[in-house]
Amino acid sequence: MDISQLVFYTFAGLAVASSVLMITRRNPVYSVMYLVLTLFSVAAIFVLLEAHFLAALQVVVYAGAILVLFLFVIMLLNLGHEFDPDIRGKFWWVVGFGLGLVLFAELFVLARSVPEAPESDLLARLLADQGAVGMVAEPLFENYVIAVEVTGVLLLVAMVGSVVIAKRKV
């Protein structure tokens, strides 16, 4: 077992364990903390797949900004001190478990039907030519530039929407 396998098993196990912990907490703030740990482990798995830029983005944008937003929304809701669990009754536990098994079966089928991976040095060559950011940026601004502009419009809509909601005189 070489080092990358060891790292993979460590971070995959950490991701699974912290996501299970996340969905079983009563206090939503604890859940967000475990979600941060899950996202950090997923970023480490991205590093193993040689997607370095994506790993950095995952930590900076997802765990750094989006989860901060989650936390603020949870604190805004001001749920109080009594936290009821979401799943009430034995029946719903069984339903949840069954749905989880269905998802796991789908994942298993998908994992077995993966097509042949491209030549293993394609990624390394691209990485050496263009760098980690260049690999993402080159297709983004050459083939998908309309998507970038649409994202700009989306961000504008989000800005206007958040100001409207927060500044509304009630």
Place this chain on the structure above:
Amino acid sequence: MLREYIPVLMIFAMSLGAGAIMVIGSAIFSNYRPTTVKKEAYESGMPPVGDARERFAVKYYIVAMLFLLFDVEVVFLFTWGAVFRRLGLFGYVAIMIFIVLLIAGLLYEWRKGALEWD
């Protein structure tokens, strides 16, 4: 390639260790003998009045939201910055449209007073 992430792992391990030492050390070396009176909240000597939780001000949410949006914009700018030489005028115009859209949003927020703290 993975070898270059060893410093990140070291920082992670050291911060984990520092946190663990602080929490476990204080649990070991403390004299925690609480009584009912000792555990009450301190309010200048009088019995505490009211709930401890105040209403959460919405200005914190606005700050977090604006930070997120401009953070995503910065990510796109980083991405553009890696390839702008190759793209020439086309890339410049593309990113300028993007930036102008977001400056329009910034102007809207400014005029609406979303950038004021109070």
